[in-house]
Structures are given as C-alpha cells and as structure tokens.
Amino acid sequence: MGKLKINSVWRKEMKIIYEDNQVIVVEKPVNVPSQEDKTGDKDMLSMIKAYLKEKYNKPRRSLFRTCT
Numbered sequence: 744m745g746k747l748k749i750n751s752v753w754r755k756e757m758k759i760i761y762e763d764n765q766v767i768v769v770e771k772p773v774n775v776p777s778q779e780d781k782t783g784d785k786d787m788l789s790m791i792k793a794y795l796k797e798k799y800n801k802p803r804r805s806l807f808r809t810c811t
Contacts, residue, residue, distance in 0.1 A: 757790055767791060 758770040769791060771777065776786040 757787075757794065767795065 757772075759767065760770060761768040769787065771787050775790075776782075776784060778788045779786050
C-alpha cells in the first residue's frame with residue numbers, strides 16, 4: 744500500500760470526540776474496519792494515523808493502541 748493521505752471526505756467521516764497531545768478519541772463510523780485487512784478498504788487506524796501525521800507532522804514510528 745502507498746502513503747495514505749487524509750482528505751476532507753475522511754475528516755467528515757471521522758468524528759473526533761477528544762484530542763490532546765497524548766490521547767485521541769474518535770467515533771468509528773459503521774462499516775469502516777478498525778484496522779487494515781486484506782480488502783484494502785480504508786480503516787480507522789490508518790485514517791487516524793494519517794490525520795495525526797498531517798496535523799502534527801509526526802513520524803510513523805509512534806506506537807498506537809486501540810481500545811476495544
């Protein structure tokens with residue numbers, strides 16, 4: 744897969760409930776997988792990573808944990 748770039752459509756789908764420098768809480772839309780799978784459909788984890796990278800210009804080496 745290539746680089747994932749966040750766009751305005753994804754921003755509309757991704758409802759950010761809370762965000763600070765250590766935590767981000769988003770509401771996951773229906774039919775969007777939580778993480779990447781073999782279908783290649785956009786997923787929440789990739790969307791959040793792309794959003795944070797674009798907003799804060801952070802490298803991808805950061806660790807992300809999801810709560811279930």
